[in-house]
Amino acid sequence: MTTPAIEVSDLTKRYDNLAALEGASFTVPRGSICGFVGPNGAGKTTTIRMLLGLIAPTSGVGTVLGHPITEPEKYLSRVGAMIEGPAFYPALTGSENLRVLATLGGFPQERVDELISLVGLKGRGGDKYKTYSLGMKQRLGIAAALLPEPDLLILDEPTNGLDPEGIQEVRDLLKKLTAGGTTVFVSSHLLSEIEIISEYIVMLRKGEVVFAGAIEELLLNQKPQLIVSTINPDDLQKVIDIAAAAGHVATVRGGLAHIEGPHEYGATLNKLAFEAGITLSQLTPTLPNLEETFFEMTGA
Amino acid sequence: MVRVFFAEWRKLRRPTLFFGTFVAALFFNGLITSFIYLMIDSPQGNADRGRTVGREVLGLAGGSVNGFASIGGLLGIIVLCVFAAQSAQEYTYGTLRNLLVREPRRLILLAGKYAAMKVFALLLAVVNLVVSVGISYYLSDRAKVSTELWFTSDGWSAIAHTLLNVYISMVFFAIIGISLGLFLRSPISSISIALVWLLIIENLIGAVKPVTLDWMPGSQLQTIAQGGSELISYSHALILGSSFVFFALIASSLLFTKRDVAN
Numbered sequence: 001m002t003t004p005a006i007e008v009s010d011l012t013k014r015y016d017n018l019a020a021l022e023g024a025s026f027t028v029p030r031g032s033i034c035g036f037v038g039p040n041g042a043g044k045t046t047t048i049r050m051l052l053g054l055i056a057p058t059s060g061v062g063t064v065l066g067h068p069i070t071e072p073e074k075y076l077s078r079v080g081a082m083i084e085g086p087a088f089y090p091a092l093t094g095s096e097n098l099r100v101l102a103t104l105g106g107f108p109q110e111r112v113d114e115l116i117s118l119v120g121l122k123g124r125g126g127d128k129y130k131t132y133s134l135g136m137k138q139r140l141g142i143a144a145a146l147l148p149e150p151d152l153l154i155l156d157e158p159t160n161g162l163d164p165e166g167i168q169e170v171r172d173l174l175k176k177l178t179a180g181g182t183t184v185f186v187s188s189h190l191l192s193e194i195e196i197i198s199e200y201i202v203m204l205r206k207g208e209v210v211f212a213g214a215i216e217e218l219l220l221n222q223k224p225q226l227i228v229s230t231i232n233p234d235d236l237q238k239v240i241d242i243a244a245a246a247g248h249v250a251t252v253r254g255g256l257a258h259i260e261g262p263h264e265y266g267a268t269l270n271k272l273a274f275e276a277g278i279t280l281s282q283l284t285p286t287l288p289n290l291e292e293t294f295f296e297m298t299g300a
Numbered sequence: 301m302v303r304v305f306f307a308e309w310r311k312l313r314r315p316t317l318f319f320g321t322f323v324a325a326l327f328f329n330g331l332i333t334s335f336i337y338l339m340i341d342s343p344q345g346n347a348d349r350g351r352t353v354g355r356e357v358l359g360l361a362g363g364s365v366n367g368f369a370s371i372g373g374l375l376g377i378i379v380l381c382v383f384a385a386q387s388a389q390e391y392t393y394g395t396l397r398n399l400l401v402r403e404p405r406r407l408i409l410l411a412g413k414y415a416a417m418k419v420f421a422l423l424l425a426v427v428n429l430v431v432s433v434g435i436s437y438y439l440s441d442r443a444k445v446s447t448e449l450w451f452t453s454d455g456w457s458a459i460a461h462t463l464l465n466v467y468i469s470m471v472f473f474a475i476i477g478i479s480l481g482l483f484l485r486s487p488i489s490s491i492s493i494a495l496v497w498l499l500i501i502e503n504l505i506g507a508v509k510p511v512t513l514d515w516m517p518g519s520q521l522q523t524i525a526q527g528g529s530e531l532i533s534y535s536h537a538l539i540l541g542s543s544f545v546f547f548a549l550i551a552s553s554l555l556f557t558k559r560d561v562a563n
Contacts, residue, residue, distance in 0.1 A: 053404050054397055055560035072404040081401050087394030091314055104307035105402040144398065 003066035005030045005152050005183035006051060011060035013046050019207045020046040023060065026202045026212035028185055030151075033178050035194035035215070036187040037294060038204030044187045045084055047204075048156055051185075052081055065152055077105065080150035085160060086141025090130035094121055094140050097129055098147065107147050115143040120169065134161030142170065153177060155186045159193060171197050195290040203294065215290065222293050226266050228257040229282040230273075239280075242272050256282070258292070304403055304412020305419075312420050317382070325371075325378050325424055326431055332374070333367030333432045337439035358436075359446040362458030368432035372466035372525025373518075375428060376473030377498060379421050383474045384490035387413070387481030397561055406557045417478065421470040429463050462527060468538075469525035472545045476517070479552035517544040 006028040013021045021043035028034040038044050049055045051064055053072025067074040088097040098112040116125040119139040124132070132140065138161045145153055153174075159167045167190075174184050174197055188194050194201065194215075201218060203211040211218055230236050236257055243250040243259045246268075250259040259269070263285035273280055312318065336353055339346040347353045347370065358366055390396035403409045440447050449455055480490040498518040506513040513519045514532055520541035528534030 049397075049560075049562070052397075052401055054400055055562060076401055076404050079401070083397055083401075084394070087398060089311060089389075089393060089395060091316060092311065096310065096314075100307045100310050101398060101402050103310060104303055104399060106303050147402075 002030055003063065004028055005032075006034075006062070006064055006185060008047075008051075008062035008069075009060060011047070011050065011062050012058045013043070013050060013055065014058045021050075021204075022207040024204070024207075024209045026209055028183060028200060028202070030183050031178060031181050032200050033174055033184040033186065033198045034200040034202060035198035036185060036202050036204075037189075037191060037194055037290075041206075042204035043207040044204060045156060046207075048081070048083055048154055048185075048187065051154065052076065052079070052083065054083075075152075077148060078151040079154065080145035080148055080152070081154040081156075082141040082145045082158060083154070083156050085157060086137045086144070088129045088137070088140060088144075091128060093126050093128055094132065094136075095125035097140065098125075098144055101144055102147055105148060111147060111149075115146055118146070118173075119143045120166070135163060135166055138162055139166070142173075150182060153182055153184045153186075155184065157188055158186060159188065159190060167193065191291040191294055192289075201290075218293060219287065219290065222287060223260045224263055225286050225292075226257075226259045226261060226263070226269065227282065227284040227286055228259060228269070228280060229255065231279040231281050235273075235278040238276060238278055239269070239273055242276065243269060246272075253295075301408050301412045301415065304409055305415045307399075308413050308416035309419070311386070312416055321378060321382055322424065322427060325375055325428055328374055329367070329371050329428045329432050330435060332371050333435045334439060336367050336370070337436065337443040337445065340443045340445070355443070355445050358440075358443075359449065361449040361452060361454035362462065363445065364433045364436050364447070364450040364455060365429070365459050365462040367436050368429050368466065369462050369526050371428065371432065372462075372469050373522035375424060375466060376469045376521055376525060377495070379417075379424065379470050380473040380477035380480075380494055380498075381491045382420075382477070383417050384477035384481040384494060385487040387478045388485055388487040388490045389481075391485035392487065400561060407553065410553055410556055413478065414475070417474050418471055421474055422467060425463060425467045425470055429459070429466070433459070465527045465534075466525045469521050469541075472521050472524065472541055475545050476521075476548050479548040482552045482556050515540065517541065520544065 004027045009025045011021060011024040012019065024043070024047060036044055046055065050057050051062065051069060053069060053076065057069070062069040065075040065078055092100070095112055095116060098115065099109060102109055102112055116122060119142050121136060121139055121143070124136065129137070129140070138158065142155070142158055145155060159170055162170060171193070174186070178184055198215055200213065201211065201215045202209060228239055230239060233255070236252060239257050240250045240252065248259050248261045248265065250257055266283050266285055270280060270283055336346050340355065344350060345352040353366060357363065390399065399409060400406065437447060477490070477494065480494055481487070484490045484493070502516045502518045506516065506519065510531070514536070519532065520537040523529050523532045523534065523537035524541050528537065
């Protein structure tokens with residue numbers, strides 16, 4: 001049986017009394033794209049740093065590509081990573097920055113030119129890093145992560161600063177890499193992006209894993225909802241009260257009422273609202289998407 | 301470690317750093333070496349602290365490297381600043397995490413950095429030696445200094461010994477610089493603390509109580525470069541200086557291997 005790309009159990013990191021990560025356990029299967037999401041300060045970067053051997057766990061165990069995270073030298077030659085955005089030497093050119101890392105990792109220098117082209121920096125590789133835009137820096141960071149032709153690619157916010165075309169390119173690139181057998185573990189704030197590209201998801205809240213598994217499984221377990229708006233905004237609370245009186249959980253988010261309940265309840269709600277003199281301007285049955293599920297599960 | 305060395309060398313050879321350091325060092329070298337010959341008859345003296353280095357001293361076998369030995373301490377301070385900045389910048393730029401992902405064996409990474417530093421220091425020392433001896437030879441006629449003994453076997457031996465002493469001193473200064481960079485993780489703090497200590501605090505304490513200079517780290521490393529001084533013997537400076545550097549090396553290596561890389 002193939003070992004998972006990443007497997008952690010009870011992983012904990014504490015700084016004095018502050019728990020940055022508390023008893024995290026999850027598995028990332030090989031060859032998949034796994035989204036890693038959570039509010040700011042949830043422990044995503046801490047987890048990534050532990051997987052890369054940059055910080056030591058306080059307790060718990062983990063393996064990457066079958067090797068314990070306490071022995072990063074055994075697996076990092078097959079791992080590409082971009083942590084907390086790109087970080088390079090401003091006075092060196094983009095190519096020269098990659099050559100430093102290629103030399104250090106023992107990768108062929110020809111790979112640098114290939115990657116510069118692959119990430120869309122052809123013609124700019126000879127420019128100093130300090131002259132790059134945020135999007136170009138991000139592209140160089142992705143190129144650096146791809147240097148080892150990795151079995152596992154760990155990316156922290158890879159689409160930060162990229163334009164829509166760049167985001168699409170990264171999305172295509174990640175899909176192409178997974179088709180070739182690479183596992184991608186990607187943290188992002190763009191939940192819609194994660195929902196599109198990922199099969200698996202690990203969700204953190206305040207240092208704890210609140211869900212780890214297939215996205216499909218997560219979304220199927222969510223309750224159906226009715227999204228409601230009223231002609232008169234003041235009536236929205238009355239709709240909430242009507243739904244609550246019938247035992248449905250209802251909240252207002254973004255000027256819309258989100259009411260948990262089967263889609264059939266829509267007809268009843270519409271009738272009750274009409275009888276109460278409320279005119280609905282929207283009544284949409286929906287299943288929560290990842291973003292809504294995220295807000296619900298993380299309380300963000 | 302070879303891969304780390306070449307990766308480090310790619311960073312060190314960038315023109316602004318490489319030529320900037322060499323030009324700065326050569327400028328001070330030219331200035332100080334020239335002063336020794338051009339002010340040989342000056343009543344204010346031609347060496348540090350108003351001392352006079354006379355024709356009889358400059359005419360000895362080791363006369364050709366008198367200027368070079370005088371700037372040894374300064375070369376040390378230059379490499380200290382360069383390597384304090386280099387090591388601390390890995391933290392401020394966040395590039396250390398990239399390096400550690402590609403070479404997670406931290407002691408190997410550190411050893412490669414030290415190896416690159418030693419080659420850089422050696423090049424800087426050799427170029428400055430050649431330029432200093434060249435200037436000394438050029439100005440010797442004008443200053444009426446005999447060069448008869450400079451290129452005898454004793455003369456070459458003095459050149460080799462001085463090069464070695466200056467080189468040891470530079471490497472020691474650079475190790476202190478790298479250690480400070482690793483401890484403080486800020487180029488400005490590392491360099492300013494080093495300069496304030498070496499140029500102000502040690503001199504102030506030394507001026508009030510000269511005997512303390514026997515135990516000051518900067519004083520020992522400068523004395524090594526000069527091959528000993530009237531106040532401190534070479535062997536004392538070498539033993540005490542090595543002890544300071546050894547302590548810095550062990551402490552910074554332990555810190556580097558154990559500390560979380562969180563920026």
